[in-house]
Amino acid sequence: MLIGVLCALGAGLVWGMVFVTPLLLADYPGIVLSLGRYLAFGLIAIIPALVDSKRIGTLRRDDWRAALKLSLVGNLLYYAALATAIQLADAPLPTMIIGTLPVVISVCSNWSPGHGADSVAWRLLLPSVAIILIGLLCVNSAELAHMKIATHHRSVSDYVLGCLIAIAAVAAWTWYPIVNSRYLKANPHISSTTWASAQGLATLPLALIGFLGYFVYLKLSGDLYPFPFGPRPGLFIGLMLLIGFCASWIGTLLWNKASQHLPTTLLAQLIVFETLAALLYAFILRGTAPSAAVIVGIILLGTGVILGVRTFQHQIP
Numbered sequence: 001m002l003i004g005v006l007c008a009l010g011a012g013l014v015w016g017m018v019f020v021t022p023l024l025l026a027d028y029p030g031i032v033l034s035l036g037r038y039l040a041f042g043l044i045a046i047i048p049a050l051v052d053s054k055r056i057g058t059l060r061r062d063d064w065r066a067a068l069k070l071s072l073v074g075n076l077l078y079y080a081a082l083a084t085a086i087q088l089a090d091a092p093l094p095t096m097i098i099g100t101l102p103v104v105i106s107v108c109s110n111w112s113p114g115h116g117a118d119s120v121a122w123r124l125l126l127p128s129v130a131i132i133l134i135g136l137l138c139v140n141s142a143e144l145a146h147m148k149i150a151t152h153h154r155s156v157s158d159y160v161l162g163c164l165i166a167i168a169a170v171a172a173w174t175w176y177p178i179v180n181s182r183y184l185k186a187n188p189h190i191s192s193t194t195w196a197s198a199q200g201l202a203t204l205p206l207a208l209i210g211f212l213g214y215f216v217y218l219k220l221s222g223d224l225y226p227f228p229f230g231p232r233p234g235l236f237i238g239l240m241l242l243i244g245f246c247a248s249w250i251g252t253l254l255w256n257k258a259s260q261h262l263p264t265t266l267l268a269q270l271i272v273f274e275t276l277a278a279l280l281y282a283f284i285l286r287g288t289a290p291s292a293a294v295i296v297g298i299i300l301l302g303t304g305v306i307l308g309v310r311t312f313q314h315q316i317p
Contacts, residue, residue, distance in 0.1 A: 004261030012273025030084030040244025045200020074176030089162025135300030
């Protein structure tokens, strides 16, 4: 359990970086940020795949098909939706919606039939989920107040569209960890490192096709956007390599490791580490301290996670 929790914590710390990247590159479309991140992920994954070539070579066609589906939904579609939502409605509103993932995934995972090892009695699960939900409400009520002050120039239509796209991102990332975790547990011979590299390799052709498609779209529409590296190529390439390596390859590796050690319903609650990391980086970027409501929310999130771990402790050898 300790290994699983620490791996989930590490994944959350590096995943939090992706919430501030769209703000640092606000003049880049969300689709370009997604394609850039996962093109970097795919290129970086070639190196560990070569080192791990023997185990990569043992993957079956079904394994590659699963990796391709997981990469498309959990990588490209999710981050394109997240980045676009943040740029439309600023970070707080999409972060609030994405922040519900621990609750949404816990409930969906626990509801799924035929996976008793990942489930627990509702009377045992609901207290930790309720505390996490209240913590998220505390955190995001303060963030929404900040949004109203700092981003009053955004239109209502932008907020609504950003909200809808963020909901689509939630749907994508609710599906991803549940399917990914169950696939790894059904195939224990696949190591977390091998599976992270496989998803990176599966992402690479998708990102290349996406880049080509977006280039054709820009040409046909007459858009003069400086494709593919945008108006600030140095910063763009640097950040894409950074999150491609840290948030994508290392984050995927750590999450895969956690998925092999923990029930999916508990693992879902540990996604709060991503929310907490995103808040930390956002406050550093702003140069401000968290408000009392945010601090209370953080304490509740931590309490909910501890309660969730204790709830599942008897199920983990």
